Amino acid sequence: MSPQTQKLRFGVGTSKRRSIPISKIDLDLTNARFRDDAKDQNQAIEFMLAVAGEKCLGLLKDITTRGDLNPSDLPIAVVDGTRYRMLEGNRRLTCLKIWKHPALLNSLPADLKDRYQKRFQSVIAKSPFSPPDALDVVVVTSLEEADSWIDKKHGLGKESGASTVEWNSFEKDRRRFRRTNKRSPSYSFIELLNAEYSDDPMLIRYLTEVINVQYTTLKRLLDNSVMRDEIGIQYHLNGRTTMKLSASEMRPFITHLLADLAKRNQDSRSLHSSEDVGAYLRELADKELPSPSAMAATVPPGDNSKTEPSGQSYPQSPDSQPTSTPQGNDSPSPPKPEPKPQRRKTHARVFEGLDLSGFSEKIADLATNTSRLSVENNPDVVSILLRVILDLTAFQFLDRFGKGNPPRELDKRLLEVLKILDPGATEQLKQAETARPFNTLFHSIRNDPNHLRLAQFAVHSPSFVSTAAETKRLADRYEPMLEAMNQKLLEAGTE
Template sequence: MTTVKDKSVPISKLDLDLDNYRLDVSASSQSEALELLMESFGESIVGLARDIHQRGELSPIDQMLVLPVDNRYVVLEGNRRLCALRLLNRPNLAPEKYRKVFERLSKKYTPITRVQAKVIGNLHEAYEWIELKHKGQGQGEGTVTWGPNAKRNFLARSQGKITYIQAIDSTLQKWYSDDADFQEMLRSIRHGDHLTNLERILQDRFVKDQLGIEWSNGYLSFKYSPEDLQPFFARVLSSITGDRGVNQASWSRAWATAGDRKTWFCAQDDVLPESSNRLKEPITIKGEVPDRGERPATDGKSPNRKPSTPKPKKEDSRLDTRGFAPHDRYPLAVRELFNEIRDVDYSTIPNMTLDSLRSLIEKTIKAYAQLQGDRVRGPENQRSGKEGFAQFGHCISWLQEHCKQYPSLKGHLTPISALTTKQTKWPRTADYFNGTNHNDQFMADKTMVLEAWNTFHPVLQDLLNRGPEAPPA
């Protein structure tokens, strides 16, 4: 095969493929090729243009493949991208149906004039690579698509978005850590192809209602104790990991409909918790990414001994910022402060860490308010009649009122309330944060820093990730 070369190519020298395999007919000109693409893929091209507009760049891991022809380049792979770029740069070329969308996007858009492309010298060689990309994974030579587990793991690690079943998995690991057989079944489900089946039965609305489980804003709520729920959880795990008879349908089929799941659940009455044992106050747990742990036993048998005690890990004295991804619409000062604080050893310099954390919370709330079209206001100065500076307490009060307006944010009211009440334990109050730079007698230690972080970081994480996106009503 010939060598494929990387080259920065001007957009003005790129041409759409008139024989684009995405289209049912060939085009006679560039304008017709663009029109045909917009007729067939207009909505997806608009979505791609919005993404390019927001990011200000194309994906660096998916470059165009181009063929040199008469001192220009025909795009063999990446025609939708070229179409989106061309219309962002020249919205007047867009079909009337989409013209207003591209005119609006182009107003606050810095035109991309060049792209990194793969230049190939042979059309037949190009077809081989294009077929490899689009025909499917084959025997592994093509792109292997993500399964449900991979999608969950990626969202958890990249965006801190924990799914319901991941939160359940993590909770079961902690609740029943001393039950070796239970943990072996859980590992088998986690590392096999059965997590979707566990999700199918435990996500069912009827099942959750009967078990007293609620999932809201990243928090699990249980209305029965771990002891009351263990027999049912054990039954579910053993059912999924056990052998299915020759004439028995797979669990994906056996639990395919709500009626199927309800019938199966009601037949497990011997392991269901007694309704009289419902707790007066539910157990609330923040959803966490489950520890993937070791793989299950290869012989298919559960070990008869308890797992050995793991060696203690070296303490990482940095704040856990996994899942944080500050939106690029936040001011540079906020993003830089976050980048600095994530690398600080809070056990060595707790006072400075706490002071930086206070600044990060205050700056984030102020910036978030502005991204929502509002701003945090300070008290009025009675003598001058001018508005005073918005301080930490004003930011917390603004955020509290803001979160009350949106169901998706009401889960933040508990940690926010902890900062505003005088009855809360000292290290979690707003006074504690203010003491870092107003009280010359105040001293922090690493335990206090970590407790303050654990109290407020879910709120901070959500605001930093959310950016200008308006909270859903």
């Protein structure tokens, strides 16, 4: 190869990985998160906690518990005279500086100090590790060199594929299964389709598109009671999904459903409520499934008149004689009328299609499993689970967005949650026609001592029995609040 065409060796650049004393690294005063440039390092910490205090607290909990930082994601710093300026990793540096010198929190404004000082000190006190003295960083020689890497890290250029791309919901489910052997209902359904229809390229093509663009909408369909009770696609607690009908009988229905999602004939707007989902599934089942009778309730044991397979007979007893036609009557007996096929009764359920993915996996799974229970058959169980879900979600939400430790009492927790979701909820309650939903809920909890009676008694009373209607009404009342909490957590991002 001639000198003119000789290629450069890959990996030769000016950036170098080094271990730098934390005391010699400064926060970037012009950080993109800040509302304005900070004038000094103390104000940089103030600005960081003002815009990302909860995330910093969550990150510090992770760092102090693990005793290490993510080795696959190194901070980026640039030489700044005799010191170094952090260009990427300012949140990590903030946490490490506070861990090393908690007294830095003393210079915060009163509101931030009240909100964070004790909580940061509590996290630090619980850590079994001592804070590090140095930090491994990638040192670059210029801002221009760092900019291209930072842009890629934060999603600029992701359209071309050059940027880091966040996993979608299916990819997260797939990774969770590979790590824990735990299947979500939607991931289990995908496995079933891959096993049953791998020879159908059109169906698999639709499936691939749905995974990429409408996976969460598919989850709403699978969580709906019509899919389970009437169509017969059932997710079991062992992580497997089964179909009541055969794969060949289900093929037209599955293909049509996936095509609707892949082509966006149906999406989260048209399938907004559980009623919308149920109506769509029933219409599709009437059009594409063999007949409602194929999905009717199982015949009780001992009655073979409707379950005997076609083309197969059972042996007769030796004493049995064929029924003879009366002499002199050539007309055949009129056929018995076909019984009118009946669909299985749909049971009322709570939280159908409710997405709590912004909360912990435990809470999200608890809500999903609760949505599979019939309220009529399990009113007390659902009522207890409702109480637990309200308690856990309010605690996690206030741990992220609240001031100080979450209150112990459920009603006080919910009032704090509503203040954050709707600061105007504490205003005087207006007429029902003009009152905001969260304002109405806030004043109901505050002014009506019996408002949470069902949720409290479900756990604390050994004799109180919840009715199905009461339990369903209470769950429906709080579902919008749970949705709003989840949305705020998703917008805030997770560590």
